[in-house]
Amino acid sequence: MNNNLQKAKLEPVWHTNKFIFALIFFLVTLFFFFPFINPSNFQLHLMIMIFMYAVMAQSWNVIAGFSGQISLGHVIFFGIGGYTSSFFYVEYGITPWIGIFIGILFSSLVAIAIGIPMLRLTGHYFAIATLLIGFSFQIIFQRWDLIGAASGLWIPLNWDNPWLTLQFHESKIPYYYIFLIFFLLSYFSIWIIYRSKIGFKLRAIRDDPQAASSLGIPVAKYKIIAFVISAIIMSPMGSLFAQYILVIEPERMFDIEISIIVLLIAVMGGVGNVWGPLIGTIILIPLSEYTRIFFGGTGGSVDLIIYGILIMLICIFRPSGLISFFPKKILERKKFL
Amino acid sequence: MTVVLEVENLSKSFGGIKANNNISFRASSGEIIGIIGPNGAGKSTLFDLITGYTKPDSGGVKFNGKSILNLRPDLISSLGIGRTFQKLKPFLDQTLLENVIIGALATGINLNQARDKALEMIDFVDLIDKRHYFAKELSTGQRKRLELARAMATEPKLLMMDEVTGGVDQKTVPGLVELIKKLNKLGVTILTIEHNMRVIMDISHKILALDQGKKIIFDKPKNVQLNEKVIDAYLGVVNATTS
Amino acid sequence: MTIEIIIQAIISGLLMGFIYALIAAGLSLIFGLMGIVNFAHGEHLMLSMFSSFWLWTLLGLDPIISIPITMLILAISGILTHYLLIRYILKAKMIVQICATFGLSVFLRSLAQFLWTPDFRNVGNPLLEGRLEIAGIFIGQPQFYASLVCLLSFLLLYLFVNKSETGLALQATAQDRKAAETLGINSNKMFALGWALGLSCVSIAGTMMSNFFFIFPDVGVHFALFAFVAVALGGFGSIIGCLIAGIIIGLVESLGGLLIDPSYKLLYVFLIYLIVVIYRPQGLFGR
Numbered sequence: 118m119n120n121n122l123q124k125a126k127l128e129p130v131w132h133t134n135k136f137i138f139a140l141i142f143f144l145v146t147l148f149f150f151f152p153f154i155n156p157s158n159f160q161l162h163l164m165i166m167i168f169m170y171a172v173m174a175q176s177w178n179v180i181a182g183f184s185g186q187i188s189l190g191h192v193i194f195f196g197i198g199g200y201t202s203s204f205f206y207v208e209y210g211i212t213p214w215i216g217i218f219i220g221i222l223f224s225s226l227v228a229i230a231i232g233i234p235m236l237r238l239t240g241h242y243f244a245i246a247t248l249l250i251g252f253s254f255q256i257i258f259q260r261w262d263l264i265g266a267a268s269g270l271w272i273p274l275n276w277d278n279p280w281l282t283l284q285f286h287e288s289k290i291p292y293y294y295i296f297l298i299f300f301l302l303s304y305f306s307i308w309i310i311y312r313s314k315i316g317f318k319l320r321a322i323r324d325d326p327q328a329a330s331s332l333g334i335p336v337a338k339y340k341i342i343a344f345v346i347s348a349i350i351m352s353p354m355g356s357l358f359a360q361y362i363l364v365i366e367p368e369r370m371f372d373i374e375i376s377i378i379v380l381l382i383a384v385m386g387g388v389g390n391v392w393g394p395l396i397g398t399i400i401l402i403p404l405s406e407y408t409r410i411f412f413g414g415t416g417g418s419v420d421l422i423i424y425g426i427l428i429m430l431i432c433i434f435r436p437s438g439l440i441s442f443f444p445k446k447i448l449e450r451k452k453f454l
Numbered sequence: 455m456t457v458v459l460e461v462e463n464l465s466k467s468f469g470g471i472k473a474n475n476n477i478s479f480r481a482s483s484g485e486i487i488g489i490i491g492p493n494g495a496g497k498s499t500l501f502d503l504i505t506g507y508t509k510p511d512s513g514g515v516k517f518n519g520k521s522i523l524n525l526r527p528d529l530i531s532s533l534g535i536g537r538t539f540q541k542l543k544p545f546l547d548q549t550l551l552e553n554v555i556i557g558a559l560a561t562g563i564n565l566n567q568a569r570d571k572a573l574e575m576i577d578f579v580d581l582i583d584k585r586h587y588f589a590k591e592l593s594t595g596q597r598k599r600l601e602l603a604r605a606m607a608t609e610p611k612l613l614m615m616d617e618v619t620g621g622v623d624q625k626t627v628p629g630l631v632e633l634i635k636k637l638n639k640l641g642v643t644i645l646t647i648e649h650n651m652r653v654i655m656d657i658s659h660k661i662l663a664l665d666q667g668k669k670i671i672f673d674k675p676k677n678v679q680l681n682e683k684v685i686d687a688y689l690g691v692v693n694a695t696t697s
Numbered sequence: 698m699t700i701e702i703i704i705q706a707i708i709s710g711l712l713m714g715f716i717y718a719l720i721a722a723g724l725s726l727i728f729g730l731m732g733i734v735n736f737a738h739g740e741h742l743m744l745s746m747f748s749s750f751w752l753w754t755l756l757g758l759d760p761i762i763s764i765p766i767t768m769l770i771l772a773i774s775g776i777l778t779h780y781l782l783i784r785y786i787l788k789a790k791m792i793v794q795i796c797a798t799f800g801l802s803v804f805l806r807s808l809a810q811f812l813w814t815p816d817f818r819n820v821g822n823p824l825l826e827g828r829l830e831i832a833g834i835f836i837g838q839p840q841f842y843a844s845l846v847c848l849l850s851f852l853l854l855y856l857f858v859n860k861s862e863t864g865l866a867l868q869a870t871a872q873d874r875k876a877a878e879t880l881g882i883n884s885n886k887m888f889a890l891g892w893a894l895g896l897s898c899v900s901i902a903g904t905m906m907s908n909f910f911f912i913f914p915d916v917g918v919h920f921a922l923f924a925f926v927a928v929a930l931g932g933f934g935s936i937i938g939c940l941i942a943g944i945i946i947g948l949v950e951s952l953g954g955l956l957i958d959p960s961y962k963l964l965y966v967f968l969i970y971l972i973v974v975i976y977r978p979q980g981l982f983g984r
Contacts, residue, residue, distance in 0.1 A: 181792060187791075187792055187795055189799075234971060234975060237974075237975050237978065238974055238975070238978075240791055241734050241791075241795070241929075241933070242929060242974050242978065244734075244795055245734075245925045245926070245929060245970075246970065246971065246974070248922065248925070249922060249926070249963070249967040249970060250967075252922065252963055252967075253963065253964050253967055256960070256961065256963055256964060257964075260960055260961075373918075377799070377803055380796065380799070381796075381800070381803070384792070384793075384796045388792060418806075418807035418808075418810040418811050419807070419811060420807075421803050421804075421806075421807035422804055422807040422808050422811060424800075424803055424804075424807075425800045425801065425802075425803040425804025425805070425807060425808075426800075426804055427800075428796055428797070428799070428800030428803070429782055429797055429800040429801060429804065431796075432782075432785075432786055432789065432793050432794075432796055432797035432800065433782065433785040433786065433797070436786075436789050436790065436793045
């Protein structure tokens with residue numbers, strides 16, 4: 118038998134790089150010990166926002182980077198998650214822990230319901246439709262009396278059972294750990310999916326749907342799967358954010374700005390790669406939180422001005438995102454990912 | 455020999471132009487069938503109709519005795535019909551190995567098995583050293599081999615190849631021809647669209663000649679070669695341009 | 698509900714429709730030429746409205762007089778957009794193209810918020826005020842003249858693109874960039890011209906609307922949505938399709954608002970969009 122073939126068969130499908138794994142392990146340990154160095158409330162808030170946006174940008178990346186569709190209305194899954202858990206707590210006293218999962222269920226159902234008619238749309242048509250869907254959800258929630266219409270939902274405060282009601286009034290540290298765990302879980306699952314059969318099939322669809330179907334891949338089914346995966350990791354962020362701020366309203370939970378920011382983060386970091394959204398978040402979120410502090414309430418849009426400029430620069434000079442700055446050796450798929 | 459593919463009175467019009475007009479033919483197990491005809495004769499349309507990418511206006515297609523008319527392309531593929539595309543469609547941002555692994559996954563095996571299968575196919579098309587190259591880094595001839603390996607990895611019983619030797623440099627043609635013969639020896643029935651007359655006369659057991667959407671003749675190569683209509687429609691043109 | 702009210706709604710729908718059509722024509726022109734959807738279209742509209750507002754506030758120029766100036770401002774910003782951003786992304790993947798113009802929209806909108814605050818403003822005491830009455834039907838004068846000017850501009854644009862030599866060169870570039878270049882047409886200049894023309898259309902609509910709309914940084918968002926829908930409805934790149942689609946949207950908006958519930962206007966338009974793109978993806982007049 119052919120020697121080269123035998124040698125090739127000994128290579129694993131996915132290489133693992135010990136250095137990178139050590140780095141990840143080190144970082145995760147750092148994250149767990151971070152609250153012990155007495156960080157300020159602002160620092161904790163910053164980390165929480167980083168975890169949250171990293172997951173949301175990853176959710177966007179699943180649709181755009183794995184299956185090739187550009188969503189401009191991704192905030193809907195965030196809003197549904199937030200509204201579901203809050204509604205069930207306000208109305209029936211059901212703990213947000215369960216609410217998170219009801220939210221995931223609703224978000225997935227909405228993903229399927231929206232995904233099916235959208236299957237025939239590609240490219241610009243798809244992007245514009247998602248933009249319209251984002252606005253439509255905000256309009257509907259603003260006028261839906263059951264969930265408080267435009268004035269939103271106030272989550273009743275509770276001091277007795279912080280872990281059961283998922284409200285922490287004394288410190289942000291419990292929020293920090295909850296967001297951290299959801300962040301790690303989401304990234305780990307997406308990393309597994311990326312390397313799995315589903316990952317291969319989704320990337321095939323992204324690169325060429327016709328060729329994918331000639332290889333027996335049901336394109337419609339996998340596009341829906343990508344949509345649902347994306348909704349599943351996005352939705353808990355909405356639920357947790359609602360618990361974090363405790364007052365939710367349509368302008369905030371269905372803010373088109375969120376759809377925009379997750380897109381900018383993912384594109385800036387690098388789309389179609391598990392680590393791109395994380396890199397984008399680490400750069401953009403501190404930037405926006407610090408500019409907000411620096412310019413105060415009057416300059417609330419300075420961060421977006423900078424975002425806009427950065428994203429145009431990225432599109433011109435680094436269309437594959439910041440991750441393409443990493444040495445090619447690490448990036449090559451056979452070495453790492 | 456059992457009949458693998460049965461095409462009956464297949465017709466398709468695009469805005470008044472009859473791209474395929476009442477085309478019928480049969481392919482038996484283990485045959486290589488060449489499809490010839492001038493540009494616009496309806497060859498690629500015929501492929502798209504059989505593999506489900508275009509819906510026919512009328513007619514029928516049977517594969518292993520069962521109708522596959524109006525089935526989705528992915529279902530037709532999973533029944534055992536593989537194809538390549540005239541305008542090549544490799545997954546450009548993925549490596550050769552990944553391209554072929556995706557094909558191998560169609561048989562329902564796990565990732566490691568798919569990798570082994572993909573490597574065998576890549577070895578079969580003689581590209582084993584290039585397995586970690588991205589598809590966008592490969593030459594046209596190599597991309598054609600990639601598509602062949604990818605389609606073969608789905609373990610098709612019928613393989614439909616759209617202009618495998620078209621647009622590649624002349625030196626690589628004999629290699630591709632050998633490849634087609636090798637595939638056929640494995641028991642795969644082959645439908646191939648070809649412009650290169652020497653190749654088609656050499657490899658085909660039967661030839662289907664089309665002109666302006668109509669079947670002119672479906673017969674053994676030597677009979678096709680002598681057919682006046684074929685000479686008028688196609689060979690005449692070739693001779694005129696080459697001489 | 699009387700018949701007059703319905704006629705009233707139809708007329709005001711038609712009037713808005715002509716304005717939408719001109720905005721959409723600008724978008725469609727740019728798309729047809731280089732295959733790029735300008736996601737900053739609404740922000741360009743906002744810029745033209747603010748230009749007209751500042752010309753009125755600082756120099757006392759009424760919008761109807763300042764049209765040529767705002768056209769010039771927007772045409773220049775169109776040319777800048779092409780040379781500073783678009784020409785670098787012509788060959789990029791679609792995701793990059795969408796993100797680039799989307800980034801531009803975020804930049805312009807936030808810049809407007811930063812410079813001019815999110816407050817609502819309006820042009821006080823414009824030349825065009827009050828309303829006309831014809832057989833019991835009332836039409837606001839600013840609306841009436843706005844749609845008249847927009848319709849006229851639309852026709853001029855149509856004639857320019859189809860009859861003038863430059864217009865034909867534009868079309869040639871749109872159809873086949875390479876072939877046009879062999880004929881000595883500089884495609885880069887054509888693209889810049891396309892942006893200048895497209896944004897001039899927007900500036901006319903924006904200036905005329907500054908007579909009767911509040912002016913604020915987010916004002917363009919909804920108009921841009923309607924323009925996207927109109928372009929998809931009319932068929933990407935078809936200018937005449939924009940006119941029909943614009944009218945349809947105007948009518949759906951005003952009749953839907955009258956007969957069902959005005960707060961869901963966007964949803965009706967969105968529904969029309971979904972139905973059309975799903976059942977006729979090439980649009981009503983698409984090739």
